[in-house]
Amino acid sequence: MAARDEHLDDQPTCPSAGGSGLLPAELRAWMLLLAATGAVEQRLRTVVKESLDVSHDEFLILCLLAEQPRGGLRMTRIAELLGRPKTRLTYQIACLQRTGLVTRESACGDRRGIVVALTDKARRLLQEASGVLADTVREALSRFVGPEQREALSALVPDFADEPRQPQEP
Template identity: 65%
Template sequence: MADSPAPADQPGHDRTVEDGLLPPELRAWMQLLAAAGAIEQRLRSRVKDALGVTHDEFLVLCLLADQPGAALRMSRIAEALGRPKTRLTYQIACLHHADLVTRRSVCGDKRGIEVALTDKGRQLLREVSPTLAETVTEAVQHMVDHRQCETLRGLLPGTADTAGSDTAQRCDSDHRK
């Protein structure tokens, strides 16, 4: 037993990222979460100023906007956004009060409610989306350096070993800005 190496948690053993404490996928996931958090922080005040809604309400609007001409059930919205249904009910009520969404009962299901964007909601999103998209781009460029971009690329199918891919070129050009 005297020959056994010192346990990893002993003083003098420096366990670094290179030791493989986290696999590349988890490291990339953590960086993705950090980047998403930074984007969310930057968007919060801009969303409130531009739309007069909270960030979570903005996410509901974006989800609905991605369903042109279609309504979504509240249960599906809650599932897609990972939000409790009770919290979503309040958010939908606020959006309805602002005339940004409509609510209606689902035919044949007295408990089911469908939500859709109003024309006012669509127009407002159309007007502010370019500014908010620019905010996202700026946040990503600020948060993700070249090394992180390489790590995140590992999460994208078909890009890990393809240095010449569109994603790789986009990462490289974004980093040089």
């Protein structure tokens, strides 16, 4: 854990929520959120590579598939959800397939469609690494999301913490 923590001091702190007043509160809060998630993502890249030996973008694909039924998702849907070009996604899926972490099959009833699913190997690796990955996210968020950022985000979505979570539709 000490090896992971040594890089935290090298990271810049998130900008403050105070700002100069040039940006509206909603845009300032959005920029604070982007800065915080960017900092978390930067920290997570190293841990993902060490834990799973995949790139961060490949990790995002694995996480997306992990939250789906075992049947997987169509590649076009993965591209939409991750905001990635289909050509880049095709390369990343091929890399994951070569390492035995995903399977690709033709979609039932549509020979042009490709469905991607996690393998049991990928499920096992994600389960084994989930603790250290969750700790990394938690530690990075606690470092980069301070009281000013929380206040800005609460102003952006005032009742966010009070609202019950609704299940998301695929």
